[in-house]
Amino acid sequence: DMAELLKIKREFEEFQKEYCCRNREAEENREKENQAATQIQSWFRGCKVRAYLSHLHKKAIIIQKIWRGFTARAHVRQMVKAAYFIMKMNFYEEMAVRIQRRWRGFFVRKHIHNFYARKKYMEGLVMKNELVRRELDQLEELQKRERDCLDMVKEHTAKVYQAQRLHHLLSTKQCPGVFNSPFRPAPHEMELLLRQVKYQAPTRLASRGKACLLGIPSSTSSSFPATLGSPLIKTSRTYSSRPILPPIGNKKQQVMMVKTLAIKDINK
Amino acid sequence: MSQRHVVQVFEQYQKARMQFVQTVADLANRPQNIELLQNAGVMSLLCPLMLDVVPSIQHTAALALGRLADNSEDLAEAVVKEDILPQLAHSLASQNRFYKKAAAFVLRAVAKHSPELSQAVVACRGVDALVLCLEEFDPGVKEAAAWALGNIARHNAALSQSVVDAGAVPLLVLSLLEPEMALKRIAASTLSDISKHTPELAQTVVDTGAIAHLAQMILSPDTKLKRQVFAALTQISKHSVSLAEMVIEAEIFPAAMSCLRDPDEYVKKNVVTLMREVVKHTPELAQVIVNCGGLEAVIDYLGNCHGNVRLPGIMMLGYVAAHSESLAMAVIVSKGVPQLALCLSEESEDHIKAATVWSVGQIGHHTPEHAKAVATANLLPKILELYMNASSSEDLQTKSKKALKSVLQKCTYLPSLEPLLYEAPSNILKHVVCQFSKVLPHDSRARRLFVTSGGLKKVQEIEAEPGSPLQEYINAINGCFPEEIVRYYSPGYSEALLERLDDYQPA
Numbered sequence A: 001d002m003a004e005l006l007k008i009k010r011e012f013e014e015f016q017k018e019y020c021c022r023n024r025e026a027e028e029n030r031e032k033e034n035q036a037a038t039q040i041q042s043w044f045r046g047c048k049v050r051a052y053l054s055h056l057h058k059k060a061i062i063i064q065k066i067w068r069g070f071t072a073r074a075h076v077r078q079m080v081k082a083a084y085f086i087m088k089m090n091f092y093e094e095m096a097v098r099i100q101r102r103w104r105g106f107f108v109r110k111h112i113h114n115f116y117a118r119k120k121y122m123e124g125l126v127m128k129n130e131l132v133r134r135e136l137d138q139l140e141e142l143q144k145r146e147r148d149c150l151d152m153v154k155e156h157t158a159k160v161y162q163a164q165r166l167h168h169l170l171s172t173k174q175c176p177g178v179f180n181s182p183f184r185p186a187p188h189e190m191e192l193l194l195r196q197v198k199y200q201a202p203t204r205l206a207s208r209g210k211a212c213l214l215g216i217p218s219s220t221s222s223s224f225p226a227t228l229g230s231p232l233i234k235t236s237r238t239y240s241s242r243p244i245l246p247p248i249g250n251k252k253q254q255v256m257m258v259k260t261l262a263i264k265d266i267n268k
Numbered sequence B: 001m002s003q004r005h006v007v008q009v010f011e012q013y014q015k016a017r018m019q020f021v022q023t024v025a026d027l028a029n030r031p032q033n034i035e036l037l038q039n040a041g042v043m044s045l046l047c048p049l050m051l052d053v054v055p056s057i058q059h060t061a062a063l064a065l066g067r068l069a070d071n072s073e074d075l076a077e078a079v080v081k082e083d084i085l086p087q088l089a090h091s092l093a094s095q096n097r098f099y100k101k102a103a104a105f106v107l108r109a110v111a112k113h114s115p116e117l118s119q120a121v122v123a124c125r126g127v128d129a130l131v132l133c134l135e136e137f138d139p140g141v142k143e144a145a146a147w148a149l150g151n152i153a154r155h156n157a158a159l160s161q162s163v164v165d166a167g168a169v170p171l172l173v174l175s176l177l178e179p180e181m182a183l184k185r186i187a188a189s190t191l192s193d194i195s196k197h198t199p200e201l202a203q204t205v206v207d208t209g210a211i212a213h214l215a216q217m218i219l220s221p222d223t224k225l226k227r228q229v230f231a232a233l234t235q236i237s238k239h240s241v242s243l244a245e246m247v248i249e250a251e252i253f254p255a256a257m258s259c260l261r262d263p264d265e266y267v268k269k270n271v272v273t274l275m276r277e278v279v280k281h282t283p284e285l286a287q288v289i290v291n292c293g294g295l296e297a298v299i300d301y302l303g304n305c306h307g308n309v310r311l312p313g314i315m316m317l318g319y320v321a322a323h324s325e326s327l328a329m330a331v332i333v334s335k336g337v338p339q340l341a342l343c344l345s346e347e348s349e350d351h352i353k354a355a356t357v358w359s360v361g362q363i364g365h366h367t368p369e370h371a372k373a374v375a376t377a378n379l380l381p382k383i384l385e386l387y388m389n390a391s392s393s394e395d396l397q398t399k400s401k402k403a404l405k406s407v408l409q410k411c412t413y414l415p416s417l418e419p420l421l422y423e424a425p426s427n428i429l430k431h432v433v434c435q436f437s438k439v440l441p442h443d444s445r446a447r448r449l450f451v452t453s454g455g456l457k458k459v460q461e462i463e464a465e466p467g468s469p470l471q472e473y474i475n476a477i478n479g480c481f482p483e484e485i486v487r488y489y490s491p492g493y494s495e496a497l498l499e500r501l502d503d504y505q506p507a
Helices: A002-112 A115-165 A189-196 A207-215 A226-241 A250-267 B002-027 B032-039 B042-049 B055-071 B073-081 B084-092 B097-111 B115-123 B126-134 B139-153 B157-165 B168-176 B181-195 B199-207 B210-219 B223-237 B241-249 B253-261 B265-279 B283-291 B294-304 B307-323 B325-333 B336-346 B350-364 B368-376 B379-388 B394-408 B414-423 B426-442 B444-452 B455-461 B469-479 B483-489 B493-503
Strands: none
Touching: A115 A189, A115 B253, A115 B283, A115 B294, A115 B325, B002 B032, B002 B042, B002 B055, B032 B042, B032 B055, B032 B073, B042 B055, B042 B073, B055 B073, B055 B097, B073 B084, B073 B097, B073 B115, B084 B097, B084 B126, B097 B115, B097 B126, B097 B139, B115 B126, B115 B139, B115 B157, B126 B139, B126 B168, B139 B157, B139 B168, B139 B181, B157 B168, B157 B181, B157 B199, B168 B181, B168 B210, B181 B199, B181 B210, B181 B223, B199 B210, B199 B223, B199 B241, B210 B223, B210 B253, B223 B241, B223 B253, B223 B265, B241 B265, B241 B283, B253 B265, B253 B294, B265 B283, B265 B294, B265 B307, B283 B294, B283 B307, B283 B325, B294 B307, B294 B336, B307 B325, B307 B336, B307 B350, B325 B336, B325 B350, B325 B368, B336 B350, B336 B379, B350 B368, B350 B379, B350 B394, B368 B379, B368 B394, B368 B414, B379 B394, B379 B414, B394 B426, B414 B426, B414 B444, B414 B455, B426 B444, B426 B455, B426 B469, B444 B455, B455 B469, B455 B483, B483 B493
16 A cells, blocks of 8 residues: 555655646647747748749739730731831832933933033034125125225216316317327227216315216126116105206307317317 | 394394304313303303303303313302203203204203212203103204213113103103114213113113114114114123023023124123123023023123123122032133133233132132143133232232132142142141142052152151141141152251261171
């Protein structure tokens, strides 16, 4: 009994000791075990959260992937449209440039600076110059001839007037005149004029000169060009419009003739 | 009895006065008597005789006064000082036609000497009186009045304006239509004197329709009339484009060219001056004249005449060529350049040479074709010589330099440029070398010719400062040829070779 009591007491003590030891150990292990449990729990929780997060990520990635693909395809479609449009515009512009190039070349060459027209113009100018020169030459020639003609008429009128005044120097059958020297081969032109001119008493009417032109026989007119016709025609007109009184000196003429005869008698 | 005696005294006095006045008038015809007459105090004696009772003494006295004033400026001033002019102007309205002619003659003689005397004539209302005379019937009176107005208007614009304000221009245009040749001449000359000063005066003349009448008179046979008509048209057309266009619209041009063959020198000169004034305004007007063959006519004219009268022709060619290159080509095609070369060599006056050089510059400066035409006529050495000649005037030298520069900048005809390499001074030389440096890189035959004719040698001999444009051109030219050739022609090469010979050891 005692032995059992002792054994129980010893067992009780051992039990107490054990209990205390176990408590002590449990106390000691409590922290460790707590930490271990915390760690295990945290790990587990972490895994759960991680799994959740990765699930979320995957879904988000799927969504973003689909969205980005959609956007990019839309963008590419837009870009393709724009590129197509640009290509078309370039093509049009290229064609427009070709058209404008041709048109501008044509326009400039035809209207602004026409090379062939200019060449033809220069050639035409040369020909025109030649023509103008020839025409001017002809005109000059004509004018010169008219002037020469007028001069000749004036000269002839002067000579006829001279002949009129020197009528008394005409040679007669008996006595050769001053202009008809026997030593000459032929009579002087003055002599011929004297023979042809009809004597008229000098009057102061200007038409006298023209009237004496009428007195010249037509043989002299052959030496003149045809333009002399006009002064002759004019003179006939003036002659008819202003009747000239006949020279009063018929008697004088006879007297003159007598005088010349007398002089010639004296000379002989 | 005594009445007859008294009348006889008066008649003697009148005869004496008449004789005095007539003798003085005859003496005044000769210039050497003028001094003597002035010293004898003829002015103070003639003045009261102008107010004499007898009309024939009046007008002979006026005639004598006019002749005196005509010949000497002092006497004209004395006429003004003696206050005869107001009396003359006043009596112009009332007297017979001989007196009017003589009084207009006095006014003309006074006005012709200087603007101050003309101003005096205007101040005493002489202009109005003369314009009244223009309305007379007698052509002699009209002629004298028109001549006096012309002398007044000739001096300056203000006097012309006073003549126009008095309403002279319509009357002058009417007197252009009169049959008397002398009156027409004087009217044309007066119109030309009036219109020469300012565009407004010319416009006034044109507004009365003068151009049509003047244009009709171009074909008249009278030489002096033609001179005056062309002078009048020239003075009208020189002011502005619109006036020149109006003159052209009167269609004178094909007809006026026949007057270029007139035997009288001044008619031809006036026609060419008219063409020059018309051509100088715009290219269209120049085109009109070129199209009716004007260039040919002017070139023939230049060939036929000599001396100072060539100047308007030369300037006309210059003005035509200056407008555009097609007109310049037209001048070249009508063989203008050889003619100008002839003018340059024949004329000795500096101003004519200057004008010729200017015209040549205007022709040649458009394109290389034009410059080639100028160069083949051998004009470039001549112009260079004129430029370098110390006895040419300033004007001639500046014009030659400008012409040379402008032609050289376009000239690509190398054979004509080579003589210039030898003689030109450095400022011209730089252009010549520049042209070579432009042409040589592209043309191998030209390079060969350049070397064989000694041009490369000359280029090497030119000294230029490094960095100057001349040096750049020389480098450009040297760059067209292989090294050996350039070294061969550089000066001093033979010496360099001989030096090498000194150092050479035969192996």
